[in-house]
Amino acid sequence: MNSPSVLSAVEPVEVCTASDSSRSSAPRFYYMDSMRSILMMLGVVLHGALIYSATDHWIVSDSHNSIFFSLLDSVIHVFRMPTFFIIAGFFSMMSLQKYGIKVFTQVRLVRIVVPLLSTALIVNTLELYFRTTVLHHEPMSLGHFLARVLPQLWLSGQWVSHLWFLLTLLQFFAVGISLFLLAGYLPKWTQMRPLVAGIRKNCYFLLLIPCADLVWNVAAKIAPNIFHGSLCCGLLNLEDFITFLPYFLLGLWLFKDKTLQDEFHRIARWEWGMLPLAVLVHYLEENAHGFNTESLLRIYSFGVICALASHICYVLFYRFMNRDSRVFRYLSDASYSIYLFHHICVVIFGYLLLSSTIAIGYKFLAVEIATFAVTLSLHHFLILRIPVLRFLFNGKKTARS
Template sequence: MARANEIAPAPERLHALDAVRGYALLLGIVLHATMSFLPSPFRIWIIQDTHPSITLGILFFAIHVFRMTTFFLIAGFFARMSFHRRGAQGFIKDRLLRIALPLLIGWPILFGVMRPIVFWAAGLPNGGPIPGRPIWPPVLPQFPLTHLWFLYALLEFYAAALMLRSGIVWLDPNGRLRAGIDRLIALMMRSRLAPAILAVPVGVVMSLDPKWIGFLGVLTPDQSLITNLQAWVGFGGAFAFGWLLHRQIDLIRILERRWLLNLVLAIILITASLGLSIVPPPRPDVVKLAGAIAYAPAIWTTTFAMIGLALRFLSGFSASRRYLADASYWLYLIHLPILMALQVAVSQLDWPWPIKFAGILGLALPLMLASYHLLVRFSFIGMVLNGRRLRRERSYAAVAGSAAT
């Protein structure tokens, strides 16, 4: 068994994990681009396009199942790596710079841009404020964190991890408790039931929540400064598992070996979860329970499948993948008002949804990539988000994964 302080034996594998983190953020852009096309029973966005799409609804559902759980698992993994490289003070300073500062500076700018787009949408059919969302100004603790909620949650998870670690180190000076936890994690990871075991806590929380909606999965804490229990258990649990997984890095090779099995199971479970979330139930309580039983393992099976796929096929260094991984943070920070404006602009046009959807991404992504390359990558902003970058990019391979959020 790997020791708790073991350094990664295979640095090239970090390329795959860094790519997973970046692609999880980029998939978020795709997910948000689908939201104006969701069929009317599932309207959760500021505008509903005149050409809704069941296909994009399925795509939204599939991405939403695993994206943030995968992101937070990788975030926890890299957080422990950064903690042991930088020490406690260095880690805190680094996280305040790369996570807290973008949140504090980015939120007022992005929210200020999004507000007039919401008013624009309100003047169109099937547009306006999202149903059920609090009006502005909110009454605290209600607060529209929007898509930047993940930064707020990361800060909470970092603080919780540091406090728990300090408490455990104090209570367990000889390391026996930590060694026992390592043995449990290794035993679970070697079992094919690992996704089902990890799914139990979030499945219980979802099934007991009377407001849980199967189509939306784990409730994201984007409208309150008090993170809800589902997010703490679902996303915080993934962060904690990633932190613990870094103590025994060799265990990730199990995910690589089982990528195909997990992928097949993921497709089956996602299909079952989708069916249970959209079919009118004869007995809502039974169907809700069945939906939680299917959805929770779908989260972890798909997360394991995506990481395993990356480890199997993306473990080598790629300049283009590394570039996208670096760019993904900036792109995700700025993407939402751009997508919102484009969605509202095309929402009333009598064009087929594939043309509209492709047009939204086809305009937004090149624009955002250009802003990253010209304004961010080698600037102070880029240094804050990803660390200093040399224009000749001589050190890509040596630093892969070190700037993960």
Template sequence: MNPPSVLTAVEPVELRPPSGSPGSPPPRFYYMDSMRSILMMLGVVLHGALIYSSTDHWIVSDSHNSIFFSLLDAIIHVFRMPTFFIIAGFFSMMSLQKYGIKVFTQVRLVRILVPLLSTALIVNTLELYFRTTILQQNPMTFTRFLTQVLPQIWLSGQWVSHLWFLLTLLQFFAVGIGLYLLGRCLPNVHVASRLVAGLRKNCYFLLLIPCAELLWSAAAKVAPDLFHGSLCCGLFNLEDFMVFLPYFLLGLWLFRDPGLQDEFHRIARWEWGMLLLAIITQHIEANAHGFNTESLLRIYSFGLICALSSHICYVLFYQFMNRDSRVFRYLSDASYSIYLFHHICVVIFGYLLLNSNIAIGYKFLAVEIATFAVTLSLHHFLILRIPILRFLFNGKRIARS
């Protein structure tokens, strides 16, 4: 049996069998495949919406824009990545317990580093050349771009683009390994167990997750040069690490704690009221800046919206998508290719439609359809059928004859 993939298992996930029934087969659920594929495809929607957003200036921005696409971008943004990191944490702990640290590290490094480097060196280089020569109107030969411009882009960290997710995953995997080793060495503490039980009940721990946003904001005020932007040529971003780490830790905890799984599979009543209150607070304090009470309320309310929204997303998939589906199995497998190739497609198709006179709604649909068609075709006709490409862009080893 092969270890699970980089984000989630492509095959249906097997939960641990309940105690007292050692001979019974473990229960299986399928909503992780559905969640992974849909959340990945929402990345295409999000980046397409940025082109026509009235509040964001992206790589490609159409002069005709709408507040609708700003709202669409904002709504997807609050739950998509937090939910991804919960899934990543869950399957990291599952893989560590099932295969051990050595196999976990070997598999995850190949599944992440190989596609990361392949996409950065090939796909992102082509995108950066397009952006430099076409979008920035700085024509040059490809050779000159490679020798004079690209090294500066790599040193500044601009090469990372959408690949920041994979870089952050690598850092979180190191955290997961450390906590896995720590959990094997430390004995259970009853006081801590009682505290955890209180936080677990009705998922009250969700109220603590926004503290990571507050911590990052405080750190950014103290050392802005360190906490703004990426470090080490783009290899490390402290903001991404600090803000999303609680969700990865939640995923680790979720796998280890069957009691938490029971609580996390339903939405407590208090969550709806707090979500509404957080949205109202975010609207009222939208213009609050600095380091004052109003600004802290704005930061905490946004973090709470993200935490509650990711939980609601998780529960909805668990309740309505927990069934086997060949379509979502296929899309789950294809989602890695979609993620790696969609960014350059959205940029190019968005640019090609900039001067078109059609309504922006139709432009948006055209960008989405074209991007999905190209990325799925690349996956189906090239990645799946050519072993070397499957290794380079999906990190799956070439089978030996």
């Protein structure tokens, strides 16, 4: 039996690639190769933009900044992760139905937990050492850092960094398995069919997704110690879980409901009008805070922006990128390595250019080019060619697993 493949993406999600589909009866999802490759690369762009953002203070922040990079960060942020989780849910349900819970769990644990631990213990530890000794100006030996400082950083959850996606994905897999198990025991609520058909038509259900943002914000006001920040040494972040869970559930539903797939493969007319309206409302209410109508309207409008933007992103890839491409298949395979290694590269290269007097646009391009060059080289010359590294950082025991 062939094992289901795991999407090797920045924040890996499940997908059946062209190479996988040639060995099975599964349909080919060429646009998924393109989508995960480009969305992964946008993660590198997003972190690079944070260095030069005029409104965000990141790990490395250049004193010369621009509102352009703030806008670039904001635009990428609204659709990138929601789209990833939709795809994750879709292919999780497909794999569960095709291979069953046992195989699904075995493959997911290896493909996600092994690279997660390897990156946390090696790559993120080196990044934390760099941040402590160089960025925070606290020189110390590596031995002293490992023995005295690193344990405190782990307890506070600072080891997680960009690996939050893998942790959240594992939690969503547990949700998917639970729903898969419960599906056979739940009664068939025939009286709910008209309601489901109503919200499925023209994808009106997208207007319900922002309710998760409202729930989280209300909960954060009631119990800020629980809903703000990470828990259990960084293993759990309730904000990420609640905010992105609807997108994962949408992906599960999308695979099970063929009628929904037909609706989801096109953009309804109302979405083109609702998106600019939501942007306008969010802009007008951007300074609204507290527990009031204006603040809730701001939160809901931002959720609408994310939901509609992720749908538009999905449809555009489906329509214009649904063809085989050797380049995107290669980048799709490399995307897991790029995701795992890019964060430390962006931090180091951004720091090295802080004192440079060249324009920030050239600095940004230099960070991007250097990061892609290093991460792709690591993947091509090390990950693909050394089995132990391929297992540690891609979770694959062989080149074709």
